[in-house]
Amino acid sequence: MGKIMKFLAKLRTKNAEITYKSAIKKYLKFIYGDELESRLKDDDQMKVFEEFAERYFNENRNYGEDLVNFAVFLTKQNVAPKTANTYLSAIRTWLTDYDVEIPQKYLKEVNRKKPEGDVRLVEDELTREKLAKIIRYCEFKKNYKMKALILVLLSSGMRIGEATSIRLSDLRLDNDPPEIILRQEYTKKKRPREVFITKQAKKALLVWLDYRNKYLEEKIKRIRNLKKIKKRKFEIKVEKLEDLKKDDRVFPFTENEAEQEFVKILKEVGLYRRDPSTGMTTIRLHTLRKWFKTTLLDSGVPSELTEIYLGHYSKKLELAYTKFRKNNVDNGTRK
Numbered sequence: 001m002g003k004i005m006k007f008l009a010k011l012r013t014k015n016a017e018i019t020y021k022s023a024i025k026k027y028l029k030f031i032y033g034d035e036l037e038s039r040l041k042d043d044d045q046m047k048v049f050e051e052f053a054e055r056y057f058n059e060n061r062n063y064g065e066d067l068v069n070f071a072v073f074l075t076k077q078n079v080a081p082k083t084a085n086t087y088l089s090a091i092r093t094w095l096t097d098y099d100v101e102i103p104q105k106y107l108k109e110v111n112r113k114k115p116e117g118d119v120r121l122v123e124d125e126l127t128r129e130k131l132a133k134i135i136r137y138c139e140f141k142k143n144y145k146m147k148a149l150i151l152v153l154l155s156s157g158m159r160i161g162e163a164t165s166i167r168l169s170d171l172r173l174d175n176d177p178p179e180i181i182l183r184q185e186y187t188k189k190k191r192p193r194e195v196f197i198t199k200q201a202k203k204a205l206l207v208w209l210d211y212r213n214k215y216l217e218e219k220i221k222r223i224r225n226l227k228k229i230k231k232r233k234f235e236i237k238v239e240k241l242e243d244l245k246k247d248d249r250v251f252p253f254t255e256n257e258a259e260q261e262f263v264k265i266l267k268e269v270g271l272y273r274r275d276p277s278t279g280m281t282t283i284r285l286h287t288l289r290k291w292f293k294t295t296l297l298d299s300g301v302p303s304e305l306t307e308i309y310l311g312h313y314s315k316k317l318e319l320a321y322t323k324f325r326k327n328n329v330d331n332g333t334r335k
Contacts, residue, residue: 002050002051002053002054003050003053003054003057003098004024004049004050004053005046005050005291007014008018008020008021008026008097008295010103011292013028013161014161014164014254014255015161015255017321018254018255019086019090019257020090020093020094022092022244023086023087023090023091024049024053024090024111025049026087026095027070027087028049028052028053028056029071030069030073031056031066031068034051034053035051036048039053040198043061057100058101061291062108063095063107063221064098064100064102064103064105064106064109066093067088067092067095067102067106067107068106068109068110068113069111070087070088070091070108071084071109071113071114072113074087074088074114074115075113075114075115078115079115080277080278080280081115081116081117082161082277083278083294084114084115085114087144088110088114094125099140107303114285120216120255122275122277122282123275123282123283123284123287123290124271124273124282124283126283126287126290126291128290130271130283131154132272133269133271134150134265134266134269135147135150135151137217137268138150138265143261144204144211145208145211145212145215145253146258146261146262147204147208148201148204148205148207148208148251149163149205149251149285150262150285150288151177151197151198151200151204152180152197152201152204152205153200153285153288153289153292154288154291154292155197155198155200155292156197156200156201157194157195157289157292157293157296157310157311158180158182158195158289158308158311159188159286159289159311160255160258160259160285160286161186161188161255162182162186162187162188162311163250163251163258164249164251164254164255164258165185165186165249165252165255166180166181166182166186166249166251167248167249168209168248168249170183170250171205171250173202173205173206176200177196177197177198177199178196178197178198178201178202179194179195179197180194180195180196181194181195182195182311187311188311188314189311189313191311193308193311194207195247196307204246204287205250211251212250212252214269215252216244216245216247216252218245219244219252220245223244233281240311258285259284259285260315262284262285263281266283268283271283280305289310292309292310293306293310298311306322
């Protein structure tokens with residue numbers, strides 16, 4: 001295992017792994033430029049990146065200067081400040097993991113040279129008409145997985161990372177209302193909670209579950225044919241394919257795969273747009289979580305309870321939630 005994959009294996013979440021891998025690749029492309037790019041055309045890409053990563057740590061380099069120059073590069077490329085901070089933090093963590101400490105004077109220089117400002121994404125308003133358009137397209141294309149995922153996110157308020165972590169054993173679809181258990185290892189705050197979905201989401205989810213095994217079979221078939229499609233060296237271990245067959249997640253794909261497919265849907269229905277300041281899509285899967293929050297608040301659900309449903313925790317929220325439940329029990333007893 002090379003210096004990239006060995007480092008990524010230590011990360012706690014799949015999303016962090018994807019983010020850090022992207023940052024390291026961008027950094028090495030910046031350091032080695034055309035020399036690295038030319039190798040990517042014909043060889044196994046990850047193998048090439050690992051070779052250059054090994055070379056990078058074996059060279060007698062000024063890593064502090066490299067990081068400063070990378071910050072300047074990100075600024076010239078008009079990379080959004082938040083994204084730039086993520087890249088720089090990822091590279092610093094990667095270097096530290098291999099005992100490379102960046103002197104304080106260079107870190108101060110990085111802060112001066114990196115993209116500045118608090119640029120925020122201006123999201124498009126998500127209306128019922130737009131949602132209906134997206135759902136109808138999924139139905140027309142028989143895209144059972146995205147229809148189910150979208151409706152589950154809309155009615156539960158889950159984060160996309162939580163949705164792509166839940167297992168088949170976490171479903172309580174016979175309950176009224178249908179319920180999904182979010183175990184602590186799935187959640188951002190590392191605290192378990194239960195979420196509920198609508199009957200419409202349950203119906204879409206059941207359709208997806210009937211099709212799910214066929215989806216996995218087709219995915220495995222695509223991976224086996226990847227070498228022919230890519231026309232490059234690409235080795236897939238048999239054990240990996242066997243692991244995919246045994247994947248017991250409700251949605252057996254990554255956050256990144258879900259986001260990419262959602263973008264394709266937005267393009268097809270004419271709702272795709274990028275914010276000029278951040279370069280981000282103005283409607284994202286995370287927008288569905290905001291829709292959930294707004295819908296609850298507009299329905300008169302107390303803000304403290306809404307935050308609990310969203311997985312936000314604090315002592316103040318817990319006290320409010322406990323009080324809310326106690327009042328409900330008291331009212332129920334009086335009746």
